[in-house]
Each structure stands twice: as structure tokens, then as C-alpha cells.
Amino acid sequence: MKLFFTRRGGWPVVAALALVGAGSAAFQAADSVPLGQILTRLQTFYTTAQPEISYLHTNQAAYASGETLWFKAYVVHDQTHQLDSLSRVLYVDMVTPTRQVVFRRTLALRGGLAEGDIVLPDTLTQGVYTLRAYTSWMRNAGEETFFTRRVPVWQASSLTSEMAPLPARAATLAAAARKNAKLLEAASKPEVKFFPEGGEYVAGLQTVVGVKAVTAAGQGLALNGLILDDKDQEIAVFTTPALGMNSFGFTPAAGRRYQARIKLPDGTTQTYPLPAVQASGWLLNVREIGPNYQVYIRHQGMAGAAAAPEALRLVAHVRGTPVYAGEGQITGAETYAASIPKAKLPAGIMHITLFDGQQVARAERLVFVPDPEGLRVTLTPDKARYQPREAITLDVDVRSAAGEPAPAELSLAIANLAGLPTVGTTDATVQSHLLLTSELRGYVDNPGYYFRNPTPATRKALDDLLLTQGWSRFVWKELLTETSPTAAYAFPAEQSITLGGQLLRPNLKPVPNGTLTLLQKKSNTINVGTANPEGYFLFVGFPGQDSIKVLLQARTEKGKANVLLKLNELWPAPVKLLPAPFLPAATNPAPEVVAYGQRSRRQQVLERQFRPDTTSGIVLRNVTIKGQRQAPPSGPRSIHGRANTVLETSKIPNADSYSNIFQLMQGRVAGVQVTPSGYSYQVLIRGVSSLTGSSTPLFLLDGMPLADADGLLGILPNTVERIEVLKGAEGAIYGSRGANGVIAVFTKRGNPNYDSSKEPSVGIAVRNLPTYYRAREFYAPRYEPTQPNNPKPDPRATTLYWLPRLSVPASGQARVIFYASDQGGSFRAVVEGISKTGQPALGETSMTVADVR
Structure with a gap:
């Protein structure tokens, strides 16, 4: 057990020392040169902050109550996307639609990898839950940098349960339907926003405007609209496709106000204001032309002011790696142009930022750089159709675009294609998250769409997305100050489970240099340490293998006891959640929900019957808990009677x-x-x-x-x-x-x-x-040729196979052998993961299992 002092803001000095020497040395320049300062600060941020990205691959997109959610966790460095990041502890939460954490997992990361599972009780309320994964270090950058995935959970057990009288069940479902109808009505009200390219409308300068129309659930809306000025004159016409995003040309006039008049899906009309027009300012436009990204910069001075040269600097980076840096000046109506060759750019989002002569960021544009050298992952089953309990051999081949073998860490999920509805699900993959959504602020609906079938239409849709989406890693204004970018970091990069916090006086002011005594009750081990001048402390080295109850005592530097202990929360309360649709009520379920619920329930019953170590979420029922108002104990401390x-x-x-x-x-x-x-x-x-x-x-x-x-x-x-x-x-x-x-x-x-x-x-x-969670093993029986008629039924009907650890060696090839179950159907096999060089790996195939005769 060790106690580390912490800086103001709470991150440990030991972590800072571990960061020294990391990062790239590209674009070195003297600090006296403004452009060199910008590049140096950019590199300093990524060198010291070392941003992390987490990702969870799950066995299914949606679940029925009572099932088990299996997941594989990947944590990588933001710049290289390589595994084995700074942290060694990962937290995974499952959050209800009302922002309550219902399940928590603390996982030990080994080489940036971990696996886990969550048993979903059959009493779990139906709804779209949020699965999120984060490290302590990621909390310094805010909740929006956590990995999040929408996970619908259907209350399918109510379709087959006979434990409640039919009238009572019908009344309950009818009440739920009425409530659900009101929620659906509220969620249908759209949000429409407009985003000028680069950030501002400048009077007299033609630009491109992105428009985004979504429901409260984050789903895109197809709309028609007009842009009108304050004299009700039509300026422009636009539409949005099903994704809800598009763009149009627009030249605002000085002194004018603009609004959009939009026809909503229900036939009504509503107006939305556009951002105010600026009398002067900068304009940044980016176009993909041939082998280059062409950047165009214009400047509009104040009305009546004499035209004078304006200094400018242009910086572009992909995940903190500078790919372009230039400077120049612009006068009057001139256009400053720059070309950024696409050939050797890293894949991902390119951030292009325009600075004025005072190093103030004036405009910014995000552009997506595709990966022409992406991995090719091939899954090849030895047959297209199998008999029940027959051995299935699946060959996995991972190669670079040039055909060279590529080692990788993968996870494999094989699920029945006859699944639950797609309402509330997401098609996010490790590819879409690493290259796109991990760099964006806010929710992106079905990001896998932009990668499945690259066409000019999908490229246009992706460009419209980046016109209307924010960025998350840092703010240039904060980065260009003399303060260290990590000075305000309050959470450590955990190598093991930690216990940290701050010593405060009753007036909430820090207690400097207070003493701490830590007692581990099980072993009666005592550790003594001292907090730093701001009262921060951090105990590290807890093994996380067994439950540990600790008692922590704090005193002032002079040994007085008037100290309050403010401990860091291990699991941050959710503040923002993904927008999510409401699942249809269960009063009249769709046939696919009924069919899936029956298969799932049968599987759970068989698991419960034949496997004492089952992961089924079936729980005991017929337990009624009634709440009532209680009278507090009598005494002089209260003047009221009953409490609610x-x-x-x-x-x-x-x-x-x-x-x-x-x-x-x-x-x-x-x-x-x-x-x-x-x-x-x-x-x-x-x-x-x-x-x-x-x-x-x-x-x-x-x-x-x-x-x-x-x-x-x-x-x-x-x-x-x-x-x-x-x-x-x-x-x-x-x-x-x-x-x-x-x-x-x-x-x-x-x-x-x-x-x-x-x-x-x-x-x-x-x-x-907390202790590190020990993942269960997925039930995957083996059927030897000499024992094909095992009398125990094989219940696997929804997920046929789950293999969280699939290591592909340097040969680029691996083989997986498993067995079909008693349940027939068509199954989809998906592998996801990351190569040794940090490239996302994604592949899929299908297979069929015959029904039992």
C-alpha cells in the first residue's frame, strides 16, 4: 500500500512522471514563433494528457429480460489506437433511462483488454438502457468522452408468465401503454439547428450551412424548409433526408435576421431562428478536390475601416498529430488558399483550425479522412449448413490492404438473426468508434452507416454530420495559456484500485498537510501518510482480488480532529445520457418480440433446470412489498408528525x-x-x-x-x-x-x-x-463423436457462441471450433477487435443450423 501526494486538482505526481518523454517531435519550432507555440502546445497536451478511448463489443444488440449481456472491453491510446493504455482499471455501468446506475463492474485491464457480463433480471423494467465504459483518467475529460452504447431490454417474460392473474396483468399493461403513448408524443417534437461552416455567418460572404433535424430520441427527421429574412422574403430552400442532416449555400446580408420555416412530419409548420449574422469576421471553407483537401479563408473587416493586411495561421491535425501548418496574411476581398494532400494522412477526423494574428482560434472545421489501408478480415465456416450439435469450424484471416498477415486481438459473437426489433439499437462498431465517434461530442445515430458501403452519398452524409457535430478533446483558448493542460485533473491514472480524496474543514476549505491513517479490517494492516498542501491524498496498491473494508482516519497537521473526509466517488453519477426512443408498450407486442421472448424464456428455464451454475436472470416472484407512511420516533428534534x-x-x-x-x-x-x-x-x-x-x-x-x-x-x-x-x-x-x-x-x-x-x-x-469482477464463462458444450446423444438439452437459442478472447498470431490466421445447439435457425457471426498496429478489425459471415427433427 502506498500513499501518493497529488497536485492541485488531484492528479498524482507519479502519473506526471510516467508521461515524460512520450509523444511526437514533429513540427519543432522555437517558442518565440507563434506558429511554433501553437504546435508545441498541441503536442504538450497529447503528451501529458494521454487521452484514452474505451470500446465495448457486446454479443447482441438487444436483449430480453432474464438474459445475460456478454461484453469485451478494449482500451486504447487516443493517438495510436494501440492497446495497453495508461490505465489498468476499467469501470462499466449500466444506466436506466432515468439516470440510475443499476449494474456496475470493476475490471482489471490486461494489455488494454478485459471481459465481463451482466445478468439482466427478468424483473428488469423494459426500456432503452445505456451501457458505458470509462477509466478514472477519462473522467478528467468529462462524461462525454466515455464510451456509451444504447441497449434495449424487452420485458419478454411477461408474455409467457402465468404468475399474475390475467386481469391484473392486463390492467398493468394498459396503464403502461397510456404512459408510453404520452412519452412517445413528447419525443416526437423535433429539434432543428443550423451550423455555418467554420462557426459563424459573416455578412456578405457566401458560405455553407449545415442543418440537423432530430427527434428527442436522437433519430433523424426528413423535413422540408425555407430560409426567410426578417421581411419574410424567401432566401433559400432546403430538405433533410432520413438521417436528418444536409447542407445548403447561403449569403447573409448585414443587419438582417433569418429564420427557417419548416413543415413537420405531422403536417404542422414551425419556425426556428438562425444564429445571428456577424458584421465582420473570418470564414473557413474546406472542399475535397481530387488528391487534396482545399482550404479557403476569407476575412470581412468592420464597415468603414480601411483594408489592412490580416495575419493568419492555419493548423491541421489528426488525433494530435500535426499534418499541416502554415501562415500568411490576407487583405480586403482576397481569398487565402491552402492544399492538404490526402495521400499520407492518418485515418480519422482531421481538425482544421484558423488562428488570427493574436493566436485566437477564429474558425474550425472537421473533415473525415478515410482509411485506404484498412484491414481485411475474413471469416470462413467449413460449411454453410449444419446439423444440431454438429462441430462448426470457423477460420479467421486478418490481413492488411497489401495482403500481409496482421496479428490482432479479437472477440467473436454468433447470434440468431431472428432477434428482437431494431428500435433503440445501434450499429456502432469498433471501426466507427475509433475513427469517428470517439472524436465527437454528442450522440451520433447509427455511425456504422458511414462505413458499411462507402459511396459518394455516404461521404456527403458524413461531411454533413461533421458540419453539425462538436469536438471534444480540448479548447484552444485553454490550451494556449501558460497553465499545464492537466493542472485541473482531479482523477488519477489508476494502475490498481485506489482510494483518494481531499481533507476539508467544516467550512469546506482545504486542510493542508493533514495526516491519514488507513486500517484494513480483514488483515489489520495500518498505513500512515500525509496529504499535500491542498489537502489531496491518494492511496494505491489495493489488489482488488478480495473484498476489502477499510477505515480511514484524518487529522490536521497538529493532530486535531475537526476534519471532514471528502472521498472521490468511484462511479460518477450520470449527468448526460444518450437520447433514446421509448420501446412500444407490451400490450400488443410485435410477433418478433413474442417469438423471441418464447425462445429466450425456454432457454432460461432449461439453463436453470440443467445448469446449477446458470447465468439465467430468472428470479423468485410472488413477493409483494408494500410501502406506507411511517411515524418517526417521538422526540424533541422534530415538530412535524408523519413523514411521507x-x-x-x-x-x-x-x-x-x-x-x-x-x-x-x-x-x-x-x-x-x-x-x-x-x-x-x-x-x-x-x-x-x-x-x-x-x-x-x-x-x-x-x-x-x-x-x-x-x-x-x-x-x-x-x-x-x-x-x-x-x-x-x-x-x-x-x-x-x-x-x-x-x-x-x-x-x-x-x-x-x-x-x-x-x-x-x-x-x-x-x-x-470494490473487487475486480471475474467474468463468467459462456456455456458452450462439446459433443464428442462417441457421445452425440447427450440426454441434457442444449438451450442456446439466441446467442449460439461467445468468445471474448480470440488472439490472431503473426500468421494472421486463427481457427475456432464450437458446436451447434439443438435450436435451429440462421446465425450471424461477427468479429471485432484491434490489430497490433492499432487498426480496427471487423468481419462477419453467416451460417445455418437445421431444426431438430
């Missing part, structure tokens, strides 16, 4: 492992929304009406009112007896202060009958550290 909800910490497993009471409350109190906000939290009680215009509830601590939620941050969960939530009539006793509801916290210390000598004081925290 009482949360007793003694009834919550591992309640003392939470960093604060807000984490404890998240997802446990119906109608109460708890959301992280910086270093604090926002609490909203639904169903209350405000008399003051505020939405903040009244917070009480042992009956005493607090100014805001921050007053409860220093209250550790292990000191809390209960939390009561009041709304409506129950909170009326507090007058207008309780109009938004009441959160009343009662501590153990405040109870006169409690013996405080047995309870840890402030400055002590207890946490259960």
Missing part, C-alpha cells in the same frame, strides 16, 4: 460505505431527485408547488434549519439515524419554507438515548473497496 418517506440507515446494506448522505439517498426515495452539482448536490422533490419561485427544499439537521444542502455535506452516513422526506400537507407545519418539501436528517448523536462512544467521529470514513 422515512429512510433508516440501519436497514440499508453498507450504508457507511457512502461518502455522504446525498449518495445514500440517490435512487432510494421515490419522487426525490438528487443530482451532483460541482462539489455539492441539488435536491428536487417532485409533486410540490413553490410559493417563492425556488425549487430547493428546506433542509433540517436534528430539527435545526440549514441555509442550503451544503450544510449536510459534512454529515457522514455512519452518523445518521434516519432521513425523513415531507411534502404537501406534511411539510405545511414549516410554513412557506416547506413549500418545496422538507429533507429532515436526524443523527445518532442527536438522539439522547444513543451512546456516542461507540460511533466513529467526524474525520473517520469507512468504505468497502
Whole structure:
């Protein structure tokens, strides 16, 4: 066990030392040269920040409740796309449509690889969930750099369950259908936005405008529209295809305002404003012409100002590798032109940025560079059709575009083509993520479309996408300051499971150089260390093999106990989620849902019956839990009577492992929304009406009112007896202060009958550290020729085979042998992965298994 000091912002010095010496030395220039400064800062960012990309390959696109979701994780370096990145710990979450994390996995990365699974209980609510994967280091760049995948889960078990009376089941489904219809209606309202190429409309300068029309679920919309000026004169006409994106030419006039009048799918008309026209500014246009990307730059000065030369600098990079750098000047109506040859550009998104003479980024354009040297992955089954339980031999061949063998790390999934509906699914692949979506901010609907069949139409669609999508790695304004790009990083690059945080005073100011004592309860091991001047600390070296409960005690530098421990959250609460459609209600399911549900349920029952170690998600039913209002224990600490909800910490497993009471409350109190906000939290009680215009509830601590939620941050969960939530009539006793509801916290210390000598004081925290998840093994029986008639049924009907570790050696060839099941059908085999040189690998084929006679 070791304790590392951390810099301001929290990232460890040991990580900084590990970064020294990495990166490219291209385009070296003296710092006194502005263009050299720009390139140097760009390289410095990638050298020190070392961005990471995570990706999950799953066995299916959609699931029925009760099934197992199998996944393979890949983590690569952003610049090279090679495996074995900076981090050695990966976190995988599954998040509900209401932003609650329902499943968590902590995985040990070995060479940038890990595998896992999630058993989806058959009680899981139907909906489109979000699967996300991230490292601690990735959290410094924000949630939008996490890998995310939409995963629909269908409540297919209700189609075959006979455990509830039919009328009750019908009533429940009818209520769900009504609610679903309202959600679908709300989700149909479109969002339409306009994006001038380069970033701005400049009066009098013709440019290209990208338009993006999507539903609330992120799906594209085909629309027709007109561009009108403030005199209602028609300026331009446009349409959007099914993807919802297109572009059109536009020349804005000085002093004019513009809007779009659009005919919506329901026949109604709605207007949307365009961004304001700038009287002066820069224009950046990029066109793909022959073997080059042609860049055109124009500048419009202020009206009435004499034309004078304007200095400019142009920088282009792909994943931090500079591919073009030039500088010059432009006067009046001149056009500055530059050519960037396509021949030797790395594959991916090229960022082209225009700077003025003061090194201010004025315009930016994203352009996609295809990979002409992509890998060729071939899957060849030894037959096209197989009998039940017959051996299947699948040859895998990976080669470069030149035909040379290419070693790679792959994963293989073989699933029934008769699957669930495609509603809410995604066609994202390792190729589309590495080369496209990992570099973009925001949701991209079905990115695999742009790669499956490259044509002029798909290239145009991809260019329209990049006209309307943001970028995520850094902001030039921040990059060109003297501050280190990682100075504000708060999370370490974990080599093992860590325990970190900050020491604070009750007023939330840092405690400098405080002392820490860490006790591992199982082994009675004690470690002692000191925090840094900003109060940050980080314990590393936890093996993650067994469950570890630790007690951490903090004191000031002089040994005083008035210290609060603010521990880093291991799993960040979701703030943003992928836009997702609502699945149709189960009152009248589609035939494909019924058929799949029957196959899946039969498979789960057989697994449960014949495999004691089953991964089936079937759970016990007929358990009814009824909630009711509870009267709090009588005492002098409260003036109210009954509470709507009482949360007793003694009834919550591992309640003392939470960093604060807000984490404890998240997802446990119906109608109460708890959301992280910086270093604090926002609490909203639904169903209350405000008399003051505020939405903040009244917070009480042992009956005493607090100014805001921050007053409860220093209250550790292990000191809390209960939390009561009041709304409506129950909170009326507090007058207008309780109009938004009441959160009343009662501590153990405040109870006169409690013996405080047995309870840890402030400055002590207890946490259960996670263990590395040990992935289950996919059930894939072998049928020897001498024993073809095994009496046990083979239930595999949805996913026939899952092989998370498929290593292709230097020969570029590998062979996989597995067996067909008792269930016939057509199956699709897909391999995904990454080559040794960092290229995405993707291949597929199909095969058929005959039905049992």
C-alpha cells in the first residue's frame, strides 16, 4: 500500500512522471514563433494528457429480460489506437433511462483488454438502457468522452408468465401503454439547428450551412424548409433526408435576421431562428478536390475601416498529430488558399483550425479522412449448413490492404438473426468508434452507416454530420495559456484500485498537510501518510482480488480532529445520457418480440433446470412489498408528525460505505431527485408547488434549519439515524419554507438515548473497496463423436457462441471450433477487435443450423 501526494486538482505526481518523454517531435519550432507555440502546445497536451478511448463489443444488440449481456472491453491510446493504455482499471455501468446506475463492474485491464457480463433480471423494467465504459483518467475529460452504447431490454417474460392473474396483468399493461403513448408524443417534437461552416455567418460572404433535424430520441427527421429574412422574403430552400442532416449555400446580408420555416412530419409548420449574422469576421471553407483537401479563408473587416493586411495561421491535425501548418496574411476581398494532400494522412477526423494574428482560434472545421489501408478480415465456416450439435469450424484471416498477415486481438459473437426489433439499437462498431465517434461530442445515430458501403452519398452524409457535430478533446483558448493542460485533473491514472480524496474543514476549505491513517479490517494492516498542501491524498496498491473494508482516519497537521473526509466517488453519477426512443408498450407486442421472448424464456428455464451454475436472470416472484407512511420516533428534534418517506440507515446494506448522505439517498426515495452539482448536490422533490419561485427544499439537521444542502455535506452516513422526506400537507407545519418539501436528517448523536462512544467521529470514513469482477464463462458444450446423444438439452437459442478472447498470431490466421445447439435457425457471426498496429478489425459471415427433427 502506498500513499501518493497529488497536485492541485488531484492528479498524482507519479502519473506526471510516467508521461515524460512520450509523444511526437514533429513540427519543432522555437517558442518565440507563434506558429511554433501553437504546435508545441498541441503536442504538450497529447503528451501529458494521454487521452484514452474505451470500446465495448457486446454479443447482441438487444436483449430480453432474464438474459445475460456478454461484453469485451478494449482500451486504447487516443493517438495510436494501440492497446495497453495508461490505465489498468476499467469501470462499466449500466444506466436506466432515468439516470440510475443499476449494474456496475470493476475490471482489471490486461494489455488494454478485459471481459465481463451482466445478468439482466427478468424483473428488469423494459426500456432503452445505456451501457458505458470509462477509466478514472477519462473522467478528467468529462462524461462525454466515455464510451456509451444504447441497449434495449424487452420485458419478454411477461408474455409467457402465468404468475399474475390475467386481469391484473392486463390492467398493468394498459396503464403502461397510456404512459408510453404520452412519452412517445413528447419525443416526437423535433429539434432543428443550423451550423455555418467554420462557426459563424459573416455578412456578405457566401458560405455553407449545415442543418440537423432530430427527434428527442436522437433519430433523424426528413423535413422540408425555407430560409426567410426578417421581411419574410424567401432566401433559400432546403430538405433533410432520413438521417436528418444536409447542407445548403447561403449569403447573409448585414443587419438582417433569418429564420427557417419548416413543415413537420405531422403536417404542422414551425419556425426556428438562425444564429445571428456577424458584421465582420473570418470564414473557413474546406472542399475535397481530387488528391487534396482545399482550404479557403476569407476575412470581412468592420464597415468603414480601411483594408489592412490580416495575419493568419492555419493548423491541421489528426488525433494530435500535426499534418499541416502554415501562415500568411490576407487583405480586403482576397481569398487565402491552402492544399492538404490526402495521400499520407492518418485515418480519422482531421481538425482544421484558423488562428488570427493574436493566436485566437477564429474558425474550425472537421473533415473525415478515410482509411485506404484498412484491414481485411475474413471469416470462413467449413460449411454453410449444419446439423444440431454438429462441430462448426470457423477460420479467421486478418490481413492488411497489401495482403500481409496482421496479428490482432479479437472477440467473436454468433447470434440468431431472428432477434428482437431494431428500435433503440445501434450499429456502432469498433471501426466507427475509433475513427469517428470517439472524436465527437454528442450522440451520433447509427455511425456504422458511414462505413458499411462507402459511396459518394455516404461521404456527403458524413461531411454533413461533421458540419453539425462538436469536438471534444480540448479548447484552444485553454490550451494556449501558460497553465499545464492537466493542472485541473482531479482523477488519477489508476494502475490498481485506489482510494483518494481531499481533507476539508467544516467550512469546506482545504486542510493542508493533514495526516491519514488507513486500517484494513480483514488483515489489520495500518498505513500512515500525509496529504499535500491542498489537502489531496491518494492511496494505491489495493489488489482488488478480495473484498476489502477499510477505515480511514484524518487529522490536521497538529493532530486535531475537526476534519471532514471528502472521498472521490468511484462511479460518477450520470449527468448526460444518450437520447433514446421509448420501446412500444407490451400490450400488443410485435410477433418478433413474442417469438423471441418464447425462445429466450425456454432457454432460461432449461439453463436453470440443467445448469446449477446458470447465468439465467430468472428470479423468485410472488413477493409483494408494500410501502406506507411511517411515524418517526417521538422526540424533541422534530415538530412535524408523519413523514411521507422515512429512510433508516440501519436497514440499508453498507450504508457507511457512502461518502455522504446525498449518495445514500440517490435512487432510494421515490419522487426525490438528487443530482451532483460541482462539489455539492441539488435536491428536487417532485409533486410540490413553490410559493417563492425556488425549487430547493428546506433542509433540517436534528430539527435545526440549514441555509442550503451544503450544510449536510459534512454529515457522514455512519452518523445518521434516519432521513425523513415531507411534502404537501406534511411539510405545511414549516410554513412557506416547506413549500418545496422538507429533507429532515436526524443523527445518532442527536438522539439522547444513543451512546456516542461507540460511533466513529467526524474525520473517520469507512468504505468497502470494490473487487475486480471475474467474468463468467459462456456455456458452450462439446459433443464428442462417441457421445452425440447427450440426454441434457442444449438451450442456446439466441446467442449460439461467445468468445471474448480470440488472439490472431503473426500468421494472421486463427481457427475456432464450437458446436451447434439443438435450436435451429440462421446465425450471424461477427468479429471485432484491434490489430497490433492499432487498426480496427471487423468481419462477419453467416451460417445455418437445421431444426431438430
